[in-house]
Amino acid sequence: EPEVTQTPSHQVTQMGQEVILRCVPISNHLYFYWYRQILGQKVEFLVSFYNNEISEKSEIFDDQFSVERPDGSNFTLKIRSTKLEDSAMYFCASRARQGAFMNTEAFFGQGTRLTVV
């Protein structure tokens, strides 16, 4: 069964360092997302990406964050200068299509646990 793959599963980084989280979405999907979940809190939307550009982003997704789809298969989230409060589980998700009246479900990866020390 197709699945969203994320690497690494766990990343520890020093405050102020740059990190890149990687995702391989399901191959025929067109819409890509990043979410995060701080320990004990709800899953929060960060950014959506379609047709090689950001289609929507939340207030959390400030200038420290960027996304890229460099080669048609990988989808990356970069945090330029990590802060302690960036420590969270980061989930990548992908979706097949968005029709006029119906939506398909989003499939999530297993996440990358980012720990900033």
Next chain:
Amino acid sequence: EDQVTQSPEALRLQEGESSSLNCSYTVSGLRGLFWYRQDPGKGPEFLFTLYSAGEEKEKERLKATLTKKESFLHITAPKPEDSATYLCAVQVRGSQGNLIFGKGTKLSVKP
């Protein structure tokens, strides 16, 4: 402001003891309501999509229903392997598919 509230926060059941989880939502326009299951340290696993009031979906011991203000996830004769956090999420009309999640209900089923 678009909002999703789930209750209870935690639910402990005996194996075979049926119950329901609630998800109430306040959104400007509902595009779809989604139920996910999340195991500890894992990503959300898709269960159901509901689009309009009156709709119902079933899968094994789970049944999801939708009204204009809330959704219920009914669990019939649960087993220990149903223990997980159940997440409700909505997509708002006009958005690009991003989901607004509730905090979830942590379900524990004891044998």
